[in-house]
Amino acid sequence: MKQADLQLRISRSAMLRYVLALTSFGAALGLALLMQRFNFHTVELPLLLFAVAITAWYAGPGPTVVTLVLSIAFFDFFFTEPRYTFEVNSSDVPYFVVFVGFTLLTAWFSAVRRRVEEDLRRTRDHLQSEVVQRTEQASLLDLTHDSIFVRDMDFHITYWNQGAQELYGWKAEDAVGKLSHQLLQTVFPVPLDDLRSELLRSGRWEGELRRTKADGTQLVVASRWSVRRGEHGRPVAILETSNDITYRKRREEEVQSLNQQLAKRSADLEAINKELEAFAYSVSHDLRAPLRHMAGYTELLQKRITTALDEKSRRYVAMMLDSAKRMGTLIDDLLTFSRIGRAETQKTAVSLGQLVKEALSEVRQEAEGRDIAWKIGPLPDCYADRSMLRVAFVNLLSNAVKFTRTRPHAEIEIGSADGKRSDVVVFVRDNGVGFDMKYVNKLFGVFQRLHQSDTFEGTGIGLATVQRIIHRHGGEVWAEGSVDKGATFYFTAPRA
Amino acid sequence: METTDKLGRILMVEDDAKDVELTLTALEEYNLANEVVVVRDGEEALDYLYSRGDFKMRAEGNPAVMLLDLKLPKVNGLEVLKQIKSDDKLKVIPVVVLTSSKEEKDMVASYKLGVNAYVVKPVDFHEFVNAIKELGVFWAVINEPPPGSLKK
Numbered sequence: 001m002k003q004a005d006l007q008l009r010i011s012r013s014a015m016l017r018y019v020l021a022l023t024s025f026g027a028a029l030g031l032a033l034l035m036q037r038f039n040f041h042t043v044e045l046p047l048l049l050f051a052v053a054i055t056a057w058y059a060g061p062g063p064t065v066v067t068l069v070l071s072i073a074f075f076d077f078f079f080t081e082p083r084y085t086f087e088v089n090s091s092d093v094p095y096f097v098v099f100v101g102f103t104l105l106t107a108w109f110s111a112v113r114r115r116v117e118e119d120l121r122r123t124r125d126h127l128q129s130e131v132v133q134r135t136e137q138a139s140l141l142d143l144t145h146d147s148i149f150v151r152d153m154d155f156h157i158t159y160w161n162q163g164a165q166e167l168y169g170w171k172a173e174d175a176v177g178k179l180s181h182q183l184l185q186t187v188f189p190v191p192l193d194d195l196r197s198e199l200l201r202s203g204r205w206e207g208e209l210r211r212t213k214a215d216g217t218q219l220v221v222a223s224r225w226s227v228r229r230g231e232h233g234r235p236v237a238i239l240e241t242s243n244d245i246t247y248r249k250r251r252e253e254e255v256q257s258l259n260q261q262l263a264k265r266s267a268d269l270e271a272i273n274k275e276l277e278a279f280a281y282s283v284s285h286d287l288r289a290p291l292r293h294m295a296g297y298t299e300l301l302q303k304r305i306t307t308a309l310d311e312k313s314r315r316y317v318a319m320m321l322d323s324a325k326r327m328g329t330l331i332d333d334l335l336t337f338s339r340i341g342r343a344e345t346q347k348t349a350v351s352l353g354q355l356v357k358e359a360l361s362e363v364r365q366e367a368e369g370r371d372i373a374w375k376i377g378p379l380p381d382c383y384a385d386r387s388m389l390r391v392a393f394v395n396l397l398s399n400a401v402k403f404t405r406t407r408p409h410a411e412i413e414i415g416s417a418d419g420k421r422s423d424v425v426v427f428v429r430d431n432g433v434g435f436d437m438k439y440v441n442k443l444f445g446v447f448q449r450l451h452q453s454d455t456f457e458g459t460g461i462g463l464a465t466v467q468r469i470i471h472r473h474g475g476e477v478w479a480e481g482s483v484d485k486g487a488t489f490y491f492t493a494p495r496a
Numbered sequence: 497m498e499t500t501d502k503l504g505r506i507l508m509v510e511d512d513a514k515d516v517e518l519t520l521t522a523l524e525e526y527n528l529a530n531e532v533v534v535v536r537d538g539e540e541a542l543d544y545l546y547s548r549g550d551f552k553m554r555a556e557g558n559p560a561v562m563l564l565d566l567k568l569p570k571v572n573g574l575e576v577l578k579q580i581k582s583d584d585k586l587k588v589i590p591v592v593v594l595t596s597s598k599e600e601k602d603m604v605a606s607y608k609l610g611v612n613a614y615v616v617k618p619v620d621f622h623e624f625v626n627a628i629k630e631l632g633v634f635w636a637v638i639n640e641p642p643p644g645s646l647k648k
Contacts, residue, residue, distance in 0.1 A: 280599075285567050288596045289512060292619050296518040299621035321621075328619030335598065343600075 014062070021063030024051040025070050033078065044079045045095070049102050056106040068103050072096055147221075150228075151238045155180050158237065167221070167244055169214030180240075185212040200235060203227045208245065219246045273342060280338050287331055295324040326457070333461040336391060337446070340468050345385040347473075349496035352379035352426065355386070356414055359393035367401045370410060377415030380424050381496035384473050389493070392469040395462040396428045396489055402456055403432035403487065422495045423475065429488040434481040443479055466491070504560020504641045506532045506632065509541040509576065510594075511568050515617070519563075522628035528636055533559065538571025542579060545586055558589045558642070561635035566595040566602055574605055581610040588642040590635060 009016065028051035032044035048071040055067040072095075077084060080092050138161075141148055147164035151157050157180050160172040168175075168184060175183060181192070187210040188195060199205045205225040212218055223242040230236040302317045309317070356376060382389065397412070404410035411431045419425040435443065435450050442448040444467040447460040470477040470491045481487030506528070510516050516534055523529045535541045541564070543549040547556070562580075566573035573593065580586045592613040593606050606614055615631065618624045635641075 285596045288617070288619055289515065292596070292617060292621070292624060293514040293518065295619055296514070296621045296624060300518075300521065325620055332598065339600075 017059035017063045018066065020059045021055045021067045022070075024054045025067045027051065028071075029074055029078075036078075044075065045098070048075055049099070052099065052103050053106045056103055057110050061107065064103060064107060068099060072099050075099075146241050146243050148239070148241050149175070149180070151180050151240070153235055153238065155238070157183070167213075167219075167242070168211070174214075186210070199225055199227055199238065203229075208249075209242070219244055220249045221245060276338070277342060280335060280342075283331065283335065288328065291324055291328055291331070295321055295328075298324070326459075330459045330461075333459045333465070337461050337465045337468065340388060340391070340465060340472065343388075345388065345472055347383055347385055350382050350384050350386045350389060352382055352389075352416070352424075355390055355393055356397075359390060359397050362394050363398045363401050366398060370401070370405070371408065372401065372404070372410040372412060375411065375413040375415075377413070379414070379416050379426070382424060382493040383496045384493055385469075388469045388472070392466045392491070395466050399462060399489075400428055400430040400432065402458070403434075403451075404430050405456070406433060407431060419492045423492040424495045425490055425492050427488050427490045429486065431486040434483050434485050434487045435479075436483050437481065440479060440481075444477065463489075504531070504636045505557075506636055507541070507544060507559035507562040508532050508534045509536075509538065509563065509568065509573070510534065510565045511536050512565075515565075518621075518624065519628050522625040523632050525625075526629055526633060528632040531636060537569040538573065538576045541568075541576050542571065545580065545589075558586065560590070560641035561631075561639070562589055562591045563594045563631070564591055566593060566597055566606075574602070574609065577606060577609045577611060590639065590641070592631060592635065594631070 025048075028047040032047045035041075035043050035047075052064065052067050052071055056064040073086060075095060076088060076092055077086055080089070080095070142162035144161070145163050145166070147167040148159075148161045149157055149164045150159035157175050157178055160170070160175040164175070165171055170183060180186070181188075189207055189209070190198075195205055195207075203226060207223060209221050209223045210218060211221060221242040222245045223240060225238055225240045227235045228237040228239055298317060298320050302314075302321075306314065353376075356379060360374070397414075400412045401410075404412065413427075413429040415427055415429075417425045417427070433451075433456075439450055442450065444463045445460075446464040448464075449458060449460040451458075466489075467477050470493070473493055475492040475494070477489070477491040479487060479489045506523075508516070508519065510519065520529045520532060520534075523532060533544065535544055540550070541562075544551045544554070545558070547554055564573050564576060568576070573595070577591060577593070580589060580591060587610070590612040591610075592615060593602075593611050594615050594617060595602065596617050598616050603614055613631075615627055618627060
């Protein structure tokens, strides 16, 4: 380490290299001269060659040339005849050749060594960066929550990431080397051989697998396999990523079972609806017939014996007829109410203005002989079931006519205003007997009536029908009023 | 009545005896009751129209109008109507459905099968009598029945 450090410092500084050259030359010369004084001859050449070699080995070409030149010069000066002159004889030439040859040889060795060193360093650096990169990749793979593991073609696990450890509960050291489907007790949706041939053919496979964790709990994973190929496309490993879909799977199964329940419910509901329809049909047909007969025979009876009856008896007969008629109306209203709950709505663009005109002509008979000022404002088009909305209008207008009966001059206003979103608010206002806001909640209930039936006749189904119609259109219905000050009924409907 | 010779025969298909009685009472006021042939279910109605069974010996010719109830034993009104309107000889007979049912689906089905009129029997007797009278007078007196119809 220290030597390497010194080498590095020497190779970096030119001055240090020259100092090294001069020092080694000086030391060799001094030693040679000292030896000579003690009559040790022939050691000067090896000493100077050693100095040149050291310089060539460590200090590079420039200092080597300096040491070489100095060594040759002072060798000639001190150690060859004639001594102490720089004169050159032919007998000196072999020495010079030895010096130059030795220097070149050393320099060549040094160059080779440097090159080898350089190669080694480069390889080491490369390896180091490779190691860093691989470590990073491995830690990235560990970062993902998906489980990733690699198997050889015999399904022995060779790599096992953190996600796999978290998912299956096995540590990498427990998993690596094991057969994956034995470790995880995998249940394949297809035979393993089929899976393997599919994998080899297309290079990938995807599917859902049932597996068992280290702690014995079962789980379902969505699994993707791909084959890694080596040289010549030979498959060498299988990479599998998988994530836990147990929760999702359970939800899916729940949704499926809920759907089945729902299908059963709606089948039940449909059956009940059919029954209800049959019931309503039966009511419509079978209940009205005896009623008609009661009314018919009572009338015939009345015709035959009317002269023989006293005032009271005539009234009784009249009451019987009245009751039969009332029950007929009740049945009709109930049927309408039930039909509106059952029937499919067939929505189209409906002109409210036109609809109000039609409704008016239907209540005209009830309004006959009355002084009613009709005030009809501009009405927009709605998106609604025409016949249903018509029933709603007839009910509201008929109510307005009925409850203004005690007024010598009745006023009934029909108008519209803008509602929330794209709704339109329609109102029907009258100056009739009104109602106490205390009872506003009872207004729209079936069979709920706020007046005695001999004051204002009715079945108590009309406003319930209106509410059901409006609700079936996704609208709202409400009312305002006070006793003897009239009433206003509002409903919203989607604008066309 | 002046128009007596023009009166056509009325075929009434009705299973309810009381309805039959009330209807006939209503028609009596216009002296139309004698023109009415009453059958009590769909099968009898078809027997009459095809002159078979009990009606093998009846005079030839179609009724001037047929009053048809929908809810009938054996063969219901809509089935009778379907049979009549799909038979070339019978389809000319004017058919009036006279029923208690106000159900829209019955009404739609009847019109689709080609019924000539659809009348809901009113609960109120006055209205009932008026309806029957008007029907009887219109179809048996005012309306010119198709050729080959039975006259008195």
